[in-house]
Amino acid sequence: MPSQLTLDAAFTNVEAAESGWLNWARSYAKTYCVMHHSITSDDIRDAADLYGIQPDSPKAWGAVFIGHGFRCIGRERSKRKSNNGRFIARWTYDI
16 A cells, blocks of 8 residues: 555645646636536546547546545446546535
């Protein structure tokens, strides 16, 4: 199991490498939450697919909701076939 120090370093690296994409994803997520009260990574992936905006690293998807005012409010099965029904978090944004 990775240590917290290792996870913190990984998120720091992703934040630096993907700052532009993460800014877009977080802005989208905050706006979506204002309109719909909550969001999942499926919702961001759908928007990214629609607009053709993909991160260079797949690790960036996991960094979108870490900190920055997002709070996990539950878990549900992903709607995306590629996720094979795994559980994902549902998030809200605390303004």
